[in-house]
Amino acid sequence: MAASRLLGLKDRVERDGSADTIGGLVPLYLGKMELDGHSADGIKQAKTCLRRFVLSFGDLSPDQLTADDIGDWLARLDFSTRTIWNHWSQARQFFNWKAVREIAKESPFHDQDAPDKSDPDARKQILTPEQMAGLLALPITDPWIKCKIVLGGFAGLRTCELSRMTYECIDAEYQEINVNAAQAKQGKAMRPRSITLQDAVKRHLPEGTGSLVGNSKEWRHHRGMPEEAKLGLERFPQNALRHSFASYHLAHFRDPAKTAFEMGHTSPRLLYETYANTVSRRDAARWWTL
Numbered sequence: 001m002a003a004s005r006l007l008g009l010k011d012r013v014e015r016d017g018s019a020d021t022i023g024g025l026v027p028l029y030l031g032k033m034e035l036d037g038h039s040a041d042g043i044k045q046a047k048t049c050l051r052r053f054v055l056s057f058g059d060l061s062p063d064q065l066t067a068d069d070i071g072d073w074l075a076r077l078d079f080s081t082r083t084i085w086n087h088w089s090q091a092r093q094f095f096n097w098k099a100v101r102e103i104a105k106e107s108p109f110h111d112q113d114a115p116d117k118s119d120p121d122a123r124k125q126i127l128t129p130e131q132m133a134g135l136l137a138l139p140i141t142d143p144w145i146k147c148k149i150v151l152g153g154f155a156g157l158r159t160c161e162l163s164r165m166t167y168e169c170i171d172a173e174y175q176e177i178n179v180n181a182a183q184a185k186q187g188k189a190m191r192p193r194s195i196t197l198q199d200a201v202k203r204h205l206p207e208g209t210g211s212l213v214g215n216s217k218e219w220r221h222h223r224g225m226p227e228e229a230k231l232g233l234e235r236f237p238q239n240a241l242r243h244s245f246a247s248y249h250l251a252h253f254r255d256p257a258k259t260a261f262e263m264g265h266t267s268p269r270l271l272y273e274t275y276a277n278t279v280s281r282r283d284a285a286r287w288w289t290l
Helices: 002-015 022-035 040-057 067-076 081-096 129-136 143-155 199-204 240-253 256-263 269-274 281-288
Strands: 176-179 193-196
Touching (some): 022 081, 040 067, 040 081, 067 081, 143 199, 143 240, 193 256, 199 281, 240 256
Antiparallel strands (some): 176 193
């Protein structure tokens, strides 16, 4: 079925004359990813990044794109450094595709250095204990928002993981939150993990059954928080809850291997590069007593 869809898409692209443009080739590339059995999450990320790539360069032929064009495009992306790196990586993989290499004999990515993955502004994305206390005190009527605040800040769960998890993933007997491979960010490629059920989660998590985030569509947007939850900022800091969990967990429990495991990382290296010494032990102690 995927092969027939790909053939139909290729025929349509050839008829409308866009077969040799980036905008015409990207749908074919995504169809080839599906045909090759890439994970749904991998295809979704490629779609998101390449959609923005097409908005800037869709009318160009691959051989018209230059390294300077790519550098300017990356500079205009208003995202975290890791997200910008993901955009660079997805566009580079597209240019490594055989169909594109036949048009652009030399990839412009050969002359464009990879952007830095590390985030120099990580400290700005960490909530203070006072800010977290303010979030917990909000008169929130949507339980999924409270779940996001509590399980993001005190368990380090990603929004995409919350979307796939249920209350049954919280094991009160063994005092842990279980994330299986299908629920993790990388899907089946990720190892299952368990997260210690901290007292702060037990104090603040709304009671419920079934899905942690319900059937609301709004949870999908990482800024889908009430206006007052923006903490006086223009927007809620991106990934602030998970960044805060990592920082305060590492500072308080002083076990980088455990923090890495609970976050779903394969090694503690990223923790040292991004989160080590970003908060004081005094603030970390206050965080876990909220």
